[in-house]
Amino acid sequence: MISTDKLIGLVILVQLSTLLGARLLFVINNSTQFESDFLQIFSLRLGGFSYNGGLLLGILVGLLYIKITDLSFWNLSDLASPSIAIGIILMKIGCFLGGCCYGKVTSLMIGVQFPEGSLAAQHYGLPHLVHPIQLYEAASGIFILLLILLMYERKKFDGQVFLTLIIIHQIVRSLIDTLMGAELKSDILSINNIQLMGAVIILVTIITYWMKLRSEKNQVGSRI
Numbered sequence: 001m002i003s004t005d006k007l008i009g010l011v012i013l014v015q016l017s018t019l020l021g022a023r024l025l026f027v028i029n030n031s032t033q034f035e036s037d038f039l040q041i042f043s044l045r046l047g048g049f050s051y052n053g054g055l056l057l058g059i060l061v062g063l064l065y066i067k068i069t070d071l072s073f074w075n076l077s078d079l080a081s082p083s084i085a086i087g088i089i090l091m092k093i094g095c096f097l098g099g100c101c102y103g104k105v106t107s108l109m110i111g112v113q114f115p116e117g118s119l120a121a122q123h124y125g126l127p128h129l130v131h132p133i134q135l136y137e138a139a140s141g142i143f144i145l146l147l148i149l150l151m152y153e154r155k156k157f158d159g160q161v162f163l164t165l166i167i168i169h170q171i172v173r174s175l176i177d178t179l180m181g182a183e184l185k186s187d188i189l190s191i192n193n194i195q196l197m198g199a200v201i202i203l204v205t206i207i208t209y210w211m212k213l214r215s216e217k218n219q220v221g222s223r224i
Contacts, residue, residue, distance in 0.1 A: 006069045010076070013065055018058035018087075025053025049091060052197050055166075074159030074212075081148050081161045088141035088169065096134035103131025104181040120181065131179045140172040157216040163209045170202045 026049050066073045095101045099118040105111075111129030114120040120130055147168070148161045155161055177195055 006071060007076075009069075010062060010065050010071065014058045014062045014080075017061035018054040019049070021057025022049035022054030022091075024057070025050035028053075049095075052201070055201075056197075072158070074157075074162070077159055077162035078152070078155070081165050082145060084162075084165060085141050085145035085148060089138045089145070092134045092138040092141065096132060096138070101134050102181045103133040103179045105129060106131050123181065130181050133176050133179050133181075136176050136179075137173065140169065140176075144168055157212050159212055160209070163205055163212070166205045167202060167209065170198045170205070174198050174202070 062076075063073060065071075066076065092101075099114050099120060102114060102118075102120040102123075105124060106129055108129075108131075110132065112132045113127055113129055116126055120128060124130065144165055148165055151161050151164065174195060177198070
């Protein structure tokens with residue numbers, strides 16, 4: 001039985017740390033936008049949040065809290081997975097409404113034009129049509145949500161739902177990032193640091209998934 005007080009504390013801390021991490025990584029990746037006025041980091045006028053920053057800091061703070069309170073990380077991570085998927089959907093819709101994280105110019109009918117004064121208009125001018133990659137990612141969030149809801153009764157080990165969510169979403173993000181229209185900053189070896197971070201997350205998550213699946217098979221085999 002999970003303590004309600006401990007669970008509420010975890011939710012509050014993870015929510016706050018996720019917002020902080022998402023904002024910090026966005027500011028770091030777009031540092032040149034904030035050079036003229038440091039206080040602009042507290043304003044969302046120049047854009048908002050980075051999913052990977054929120055994910056990493058949220059997990060780190062959650063792990064620390066769970067260790068202190070003796071909760072089960074993998075069990076809780078599975079329980080939190082639908083909320084994470086919903087968070088992806090809402091965050092990317094928010095990005096679309098805020099005009100940040102816009103895509104490259106396109107001639108496709110699905111292309112959208114952001115209003116005068118928006119980041120896309122400043123970058124491409126008017127008129128312009130760009131990929132609504134924020135909505136692409138929101139749509140992927142809906143797919144992931146439906147998938148993980150179907151996984152609960154079939155999962156083979158605690159953490160499988162959470163790890164599946166992370167793997168699929170990071171792969172989708174890596175593909176969508178190829179359509180990113182904003183100038184990419186802080187490149188490392190010609191690879192954008194967001195893409196590099198995503199590749200590391202995918203690799204670590206796949207290894208963790210494989211290790212936990214093998215451990216579960218070994219436990220099942222030892223019981224037979």
